[in-house]
Structures are given as C-alpha cells and as structure tokens.
Amino acid sequence: MSIDLLVHGGDVLTMDDASTVVRGGAVAVHEGAVLAVGPAQELRERHTAAEEIDAAGCLVLPGLINTHTHLAMTLLRGRADDVTLQGFLERVLKWEAELLAPRNVAAAVRLAVAESLRAGVTSALDMYWFHEAAEQAAREAGWRLHTGPTFMDVPGPPDGIAYEERLGWARRDLEARGPARPGHRPVVFAHSTYTLSPGQLTEVFALAREFGALVHIHAAENATEVATVEVQHGKRPVELLDSLGLLGPDVLLAHAVDLTGPEIAALARTGTGVAHCPVSNLKLGCGIAPVPRLLSAGVTVGLGTDGAVSSNSLDVLGAVRQAALVHKASGDPTAVGAEQAVRMATIEGARALGLGEQLGSLEAGKRADLIVLDLDAPHLRPRHDPWSTLAYAAHPSDVRDTVVDGRVLMRDRGLTTVDERAVIADLEALL
Ligand SMILES: [Zn+2]
The missing domain is CATH 3.20.20.140 (Metal-dependent hydrolases)
Structure with missing residues (x-):
C-alpha cells in the first residue's frame, strides 16, 4: 500500500495504556493519521511511503x-x-x-x-x-x-x-x-x-x-x-x-x-x-x-x-x-x-483537553503528531531506559524531527514551514 510517511527504525514509545515500547519499530502515517505502529521490517514490507524518516537509534514518541x-x-x-x-x-x-x-x-x-x-x-x-x-x-x-x-x-x-x-x-x-x-x-x-x-x-x-x-x-x-x-x-x-x-x-x-x-x-x-x-x-x-x-x-x-x-x-x-x-x-x-x-x-x-481519543499516543486512527528524539549525544548514553532519558536527561535540542498532522514541520532540525530568521527579525523590529 502507498502511504504518505513512514517513520522507521527507532524505539517507538506508543504511550498506549500499557506504555508499550516497540523496539526497532515504525509508524505508518497516511492522510494525517497514524495507520499502523509495529516492527519496522514488517511495516516497510507492507508499505511504500512517499516520504520517510530514518529514526534508527532514536526515540519516536507522540508530540x-x-x-x-x-x-x-x-x-x-x-x-x-x-x-x-x-x-x-x-x-x-x-x-x-x-x-x-x-x-x-x-x-x-x-x-x-x-x-x-x-x-x-x-x-x-x-x-x-x-x-x-x-x-x-x-x-x-x-x-x-x-x-x-x-x-x-x-x-x-x-x-x-x-x-x-x-x-x-x-x-x-x-x-x-x-x-x-x-x-x-x-x-x-x-x-x-x-x-x-x-x-x-x-x-x-x-x-x-x-x-x-x-x-x-x-x-x-x-x-x-x-x-x-x-x-x-x-x-x-x-x-x-x-x-x-x-x-x-x-x-x-x-x-x-x-x-x-x-x-x-x-x-x-x-x-x-x-x-x-x-x-x-x-x-x-x-x-x-x-x-x-x-x-x-x-x-x-x-x-x-x-x-x-x-x-x-x-x-x-x-x-x-x-x-x-x-x-x-x-x-x-x-x-x-x-x-x-x-x-x-x-x-x-x-x-x-478532552482529545484523548485523537491525540497523545501513537495508535492506529489517531492524528499523526509525533517527534523523533536523537540519542546520538554523550548526555543521552548509555541507553538503559527511555523514560529516564526523556524525563531526566533530554533537552529540547535533542528533538530532531517534528511531525504534526502527518506533515513533517521539522526535519533534521530544520523547520520546513517557518522561516525562523525572518520571524525573529520581524518580532524584534516590532519592539
Ligand atoms: Zn496562565
């Protein structure tokens, strides 16, 4: 099946009721929604994606x-x-x-x-x-x-x-x-x-x-x-x-x-x-x-x-x-x-927010709001426990990719829809 986006290769923290973590997982995204979450190899065999994010070695979690x-x-x-x-x-x-x-x-x-x-x-x-x-x-x-x-x-x-x-x-x-x-x-x-x-x-x-x-x-x-x-x-x-x-x-x-x-x-x-x-x-x-x-x-x-x-x-x-x-x-x-x-x-x-059925976890049918957190930094190693990494060690700058409604709004730390230099200049000019 052809889909819009496949995020593959990382450890996926689904945030479902059991806080399931899919090691070497993937998230298939189509028309702004999560289509499937599962082992990366399986999802890659099943889907052809118009766009991919290679999240190997990273954490993938809901935005x-x-x-x-x-x-x-x-x-x-x-x-x-x-x-x-x-x-x-x-x-x-x-x-x-x-x-x-x-x-x-x-x-x-x-x-x-x-x-x-x-x-x-x-x-x-x-x-x-x-x-x-x-x-x-x-x-x-x-x-x-x-x-x-x-x-x-x-x-x-x-x-x-x-x-x-x-x-x-x-x-x-x-x-x-x-x-x-x-x-x-x-x-x-x-x-x-x-x-x-x-x-x-x-x-x-x-x-x-x-x-x-x-x-x-x-x-x-x-x-x-x-x-x-x-x-x-x-x-x-x-x-x-x-x-x-x-x-x-x-x-x-x-x-x-x-x-x-x-x-x-x-x-x-x-x-x-x-x-x-x-x-x-x-x-x-x-x-x-x-x-x-x-x-x-x-x-x-x-x-x-x-x-x-x-x-x-x-x-x-x-x-x-x-x-x-x-x-x-x-x-x-x-x-x-x-x-x-x-x-x-x-x-x-x-x-x-009363939106628990639509946002907040990576489960089929929910909106595809997700982030990829890059673990390739000394302060995030070794990788014993993803919850510990996120709560006690990670910084905002460790976020590498941000997807909202299935659209990649930050890829490799570059914003795709916001010209941040212009935004900063514009705001400072107002002051
Ligand atoms: Zn307030």
Missing part, C-alpha cells in the same frame, strides 16, 4: 502537548522576572494594553511556534487576546493550536471588546467554526474567578457548554489569589466553581496549586482536569501543586509551560523534568516517576 500557555507572551519574555504573581499581573496587564494588536500577536505566536516545533511540542492550549491572529499564524505553519475566545473583565481590554459585547462576539466565533477539524475541539477561556464574577462565569460556561467546548480557567494559582477570591465571594476558587456547578470533564484548571482535600475530591468527582505548570509555579513562588494527591485521587493531569513571561520558555520537556523532580522535595523519591511525567506531557495532556 508533546502544552496544556497551558499564552504563546504571544514571548513578546515580553524576560521583562517580569523575580516578582510575585500579583506584581507580575500588574506589570503585564499594563504592557499588554500598550503593546497588543493582531499583528504583534501573530508575530509573537510565530516565534512561539518555531520554539515549540524545535522542542517537540506539537500542540498547545493557548489563552490570549486576539486569538484569531494566533490561529492564522499557527495555520500558516501547519501547527496544531487549541484556542478560542477569552473572557477577562478588566478595564480597557487590549482588544477593545468590553465584557458586555464579548458573549455575542464569542458566540459568533464559535458558530463560524462549524464542525471541529480532526484533533481539535472548540475552546472557551474564562480567565479566572478573580477577573470574572460568579454571574459572568455562569454565562461563559453556559455558552461553552452549548457548543461542547472545553473551558479553560486559571484557578488556585497561589495563596494570595485564594484569599482574594475568598474575600470577594466567600469561597475559595475551586469551591466557588463547584458551588456554581461549573466543574466537569469539560473543564481544565490551570495551576491548581492551593487546594484543600475536599477540593481535590471535587475535581475527582466531577472529572475536572488540571494543567500542571511546575516551572511557572516555582518561578513565581506560587508553591508546588499537590500532583501526587491529584493523581492518586484519579484526576487527569497534563503539563503546561504557562506564558514565556512567567516561565521564560515553552519547553514542555523542561516541564516533564521539573514535574518528575519537584514533587520529590517532599522527601518521597517515588513521587511522579519518569514514565508518569512523560505520560502527563503526551496522553494525559490529550485527555486533559
């Missing part, structure tokens, strides 16, 4: 999924370091009001896409202003972006759309989308329980639910946020969402650092997911999310980088490493093992 970010904040990378979350927000909101326009967002997203492709990140959940510009930039690069309208009731929003007009604007956006493309679903962003009132949250979630959209919201990022929301509404953020009937399997919380036992139980009971952003949480001094407790309660946990102002990079592999390290600070070196952390960046991230 990494960034479940919480603000891509266009690459624009402000390095401008608000070593400050508290509240100090950070104060500065950033002011700059955003001055700086943001569709053209700047598009330029910053192009940079973020280039950085992500290089780091083996094949899709991201991106909450930001001017999402249409971000979508356009991602589409031009062939990269998978999960985005949609954002709600944040702040004075003078950068896009000039006051809260009162936003519901109508968002409805028109969701209606215009039509049926979701494979590997995508509609998304609505509610910024937080401190920038939206309970009434607004209820309206926004109702709109999202009408369209079967994922709702993504920052919640319980640090103790100050929790105290603020308690003063405003008499309840903690997760408690408030639960009391309003707004938790559910269609909801993904960003951060979820400051949680009580009953709140963890509420997330498990309602099937609400969490995007864990360990680097951002550490850098902003927010604390350490109770991920081992969330996992043992059965909560789906994906990994995010957050924006490049709060974590300075869109390196999901770095989040894997940090997730596998930071929870051990409690004194328990078995907390969040290497394999678990890699699953959080792939299949669990896909599940957190």
Whole structure:
C-alpha cells in the first residue's frame, strides 16, 4: 500500500495504556493519521511511503502537548522576572494594553511556534487576546493550536471588546467554526474567578457548554489569589466553581496549586482536569501543586509551560523534568516517576483537553503528531531506559524531527514551514 510517511527504525514509545515500547519499530502515517505502529521490517514490507524518516537509534514518541500557555507572551519574555504573581499581573496587564494588536500577536505566536516545533511540542492550549491572529499564524505553519475566545473583565481590554459585547462576539466565533477539524475541539477561556464574577462565569460556561467546548480557567494559582477570591465571594476558587456547578470533564484548571482535600475530591468527582505548570509555579513562588494527591485521587493531569513571561520558555520537556523532580522535595523519591511525567506531557495532556481519543499516543486512527528524539549525544548514553532519558536527561535540542498532522514541520532540525530568521527579525523590529 502507498502511504504518505513512514517513520522507521527507532524505539517507538506508543504511550498506549500499557506504555508499550516497540523496539526497532515504525509508524505508518497516511492522510494525517497514524495507520499502523509495529516492527519496522514488517511495516516497510507492507508499505511504500512517499516520504520517510530514518529514526534508527532514536526515540519516536507522540508530540508533546502544552496544556497551558499564552504563546504571544514571548513578546515580553524576560521583562517580569523575580516578582510575585500579583506584581507580575500588574506589570503585564499594563504592557499588554500598550503593546497588543493582531499583528504583534501573530508575530509573537510565530516565534512561539518555531520554539515549540524545535522542542517537540506539537500542540498547545493557548489563552490570549486576539486569538484569531494566533490561529492564522499557527495555520500558516501547519501547527496544531487549541484556542478560542477569552473572557477577562478588566478595564480597557487590549482588544477593545468590553465584557458586555464579548458573549455575542464569542458566540459568533464559535458558530463560524462549524464542525471541529480532526484533533481539535472548540475552546472557551474564562480567565479566572478573580477577573470574572460568579454571574459572568455562569454565562461563559453556559455558552461553552452549548457548543461542547472545553473551558479553560486559571484557578488556585497561589495563596494570595485564594484569599482574594475568598474575600470577594466567600469561597475559595475551586469551591466557588463547584458551588456554581461549573466543574466537569469539560473543564481544565490551570495551576491548581492551593487546594484543600475536599477540593481535590471535587475535581475527582466531577472529572475536572488540571494543567500542571511546575516551572511557572516555582518561578513565581506560587508553591508546588499537590500532583501526587491529584493523581492518586484519579484526576487527569497534563503539563503546561504557562506564558514565556512567567516561565521564560515553552519547553514542555523542561516541564516533564521539573514535574518528575519537584514533587520529590517532599522527601518521597517515588513521587511522579519518569514514565508518569512523560505520560502527563503526551496522553494525559490529550485527555486533559478532552482529545484523548485523537491525540497523545501513537495508535492506529489517531492524528499523526509525533517527534523523533536523537540519542546520538554523550548526555543521552548509555541507553538503559527511555523514560529516564526523556524525563531526566533530554533537552529540547535533542528533538530532531517534528511531525504534526502527518506533515513533517521539522526535519533534521530544520523547520520546513517557518522561516525562523525572518520571524525573529520581524518580532524584534516590532519592539
Ligand atoms: Zn496562565
């Protein structure tokens, strides 16, 4: 059979339920989807591919999924370091009001896409202003972006759309989308329980639910946020969402650092997911999310980088490493093992987005988002255990090839759809 792409010869980490590794395996790709995964020799005999990637000596795994970010904040990378979350927000909101326009967002997203492709990140959940510009930039690069309208009731929003007009604007956006493309679903962003009132949250979630959209919201990022929301509404953020009937399997919380036992139980009971952003949480001094407790309660946990102002990079592999390290600070070196952390960046991230049937593992019928990690470097030898290699030793620069929707967007470390020199020059000229 003639197929579009055959990636052959590496050890394929399928990330299926059993975390099956096919040594000397191959992935057959056709029309953007995984057709088969199996022994390389067998698949080479069965298929003639229009394009091949020789992955001998490499690891082949699903593309990494960034479940919480603000891509266009690459624009402000390095401008608000070593400050508290509240100090950070104060500065950033002011700059955003001055700086943001569709053209700047598009330029910053192009940079973020280039950085992500290089780091083996094949899709991201991106909450930001001017999402249409971000979508356009991602589409031009062939990269998978999960985005949609954002709600944040702040004075003078950068896009000039006051809260009162936003519901109508968002409805028109969701209606215009039509049926979701494979590997995508509609998304609505509610910024937080401190920038939206309970009434607004209820309206926004109702709109999202009408369209079967994922709702993504920052919640319980640090103790100050929790105290603020308690003063405003008499309840903690997760408690408030639960009391309003707004938790559910269609909801993904960003951060979820400051949680009580009953709140963890509420997330498990309602099937609400969490995007864990360990680097951002550490850098902003927010604390350490109770991920081992969330996992043992059965909560789906994906990994995010957050924006490049709060974590300075869109390196999901770095989040894997940090997730596998930071929870051990409690004194328990078995907390969040290497394999678990890699699953959080792939299949669990896909599940957190409600796209676990389409993304996150290399299994027949899923979208062909995959990466090839080059092991030909001293820091990756000897090759005892692929999970250990990925979680504790690999760097983004070890990613050699990146495929999104069956299309090779990075081959031998060269980007095929993004002119990164031009992208950098364009962004720097704007600043
Ligand atoms: Zn965020």
